[in-house]
Amino acid sequence: MQIDLKQCCMLLATAEDIWIFTHKNPDGDTLGSAYGLYYGLTAIGKRAAVLCSDSMPKKFGYFYPQGPMPDFEPQYIVAVDVADIQLLGPALEPYAHKIDLCIDHHISNTGYAEHLLLDSHAAATAEIVYEIVTAMGVSLTQPMATALYTGIATDTGCFRYSNTTAQTHFRAAKLIEAGIDITYMNQLLFETKSKGRIALERLAMSTLEYAFHQRCATIVLSREMVAQSGAEDEDIDGISSMPRQIEGVEVGATLRERKEGGYKVSVRTARSVDASEICKRLGGGGHKAAAGCVISGTLDEARRKLYEAIGAQLGEQ
């Protein structure tokens, strides 16, 4: 059942011994939301603990509390930023049908929880948690504001993405007023690349190829390049956006060699071109600005098929 902010605050005010679940492969928003809520609930005297199927990324260690989470049996379970029970991961799945409250911003939320507070206009679930803790009368502390700022900043690419609203900035302003160190966070979150990423970027850029009067740029990530660089999956995600970022390029594509043969293709476009139309021609799909597909065959074959689809969309041969 969907509830509003006030009902959510009342449920939390009466709850005791609260477990807070994040999604698996936790990102800045699910962790920032979970710890933001954790600090908020403990500030009003609740016993609470954050649980995640995966280990907590060290990167976000600057807002974790000191020491281990308290060990207790829950009377109330809250999931934050978890759109579907499949995203809970193996360790938390046994509790999938016992979740009392879900706080989320994904329009795709499956409504698995007893109560759902959903705001699909929020750029980050952390924005909703900010509204909850302040509506509950909790004073923002530095750790709380740091966790919530992290959620907002990571889900908006530091206020760059189209999901950023005036409300996002208002909430960020209030969090900054709590005295947090945004310089440290932003450097860590947005200006740091892993050595694996740097190595893979270097290899990938040596494969850069322009087509269609430089309106299109492609790069290739072979399995050998990925292995040699030591890059992780999250590094590869970042690299996929590189070709499109070149001035004048309307279609950027990354061809990643698959273990099982063929290429996984990621297409990013400027707003003059529809990426999903390109990928649909190749049996894939996605959004207007970002889509994907799988193309079988050798690199030459995959590139030829991809260029046919891109050329058709650009009105070029």
Next chain:
Amino acid sequence: MQIDLKQCCMLLATAEDIWIFTHKNPDGDTLGSAYGLYYGLTAIGKRAAVLCSDSMPKKFGYFYPQGPMPDFEPQYIVAVDVADIQLLGPALEPYAHKIDLCIDHHISNTGYAEHLLLDSHAAATAEIVYEIVTAMGVSLTQPMATALYTGIATDTGCFRYSNTTAQTHFRAAKLIEAGIDITYMNQLLFETKSKGRIALERLAMSTLEYAFHQRCATIVLSREMVAQSGAEDEDIDGISSMPRQIEGVEVGATLRERKEGGYKVSVRTARSVDASEICKRLGGGGHKAAAGCVISGTLDEARRKLYEAIGAQLGEQ
């Protein structure tokens, strides 16, 4: 004479036929401030024109008004984001001692104007212009808000840099409420790299060298690489920050070969290390996080001297 916001608004309310000066080599803040003020003044029936010693960068064309600026003799001259008359550039220098009002956020402002509205806590001069136009009762229009947002976003690295305050976010929120397209702007301003920059990055990354247990990373930009890539000076500025952005790297340095021999060295550091101390040892200087110096000799000699200075600061041999 320094004045406050209210006095500034009164001066502008009584002024007629207003020239608005930007600084030379105009950036997003001086242009965004100038056009934001231009739109504000014309909205209340003033005749105004923006003037710049250099040509207006096409990049910011999305907030320029249609057609040429009106041609008239000024009765009042305002300079925005211009800290010193030397920054006016040749075409505007003849008016250096006739400037009635300066609106600026640089603490180093030399006070050359008859009246100065200075707010050194503002991350961008566009923040101050936002306060002026709203205090004058002007309704924010889309072009006005677009220009002012550009000034704020460019001077804060899209809200990443340490100059970003709660006020910066509050003002951005108000500008977004005017209905501007931040997605388009942010993609253009923060996610687009010139082909020259891409080419130079590729060449520069092939020179990447780690030292001191990977606590230090250096890249080299030879004159041949710069020429071959077709990169501009602004491209090179961006590349200088790359070595420091590698995970775990505390000191990043870029050695750029000089026409007159030797190397211009740019040093960027994580907050554990003082870049200005490293550069002082080599006859240069700068800030804690970013400093520079010139080292004579061959590349090998320059690197050796640089490593000595860095090693001393890192406590490594």
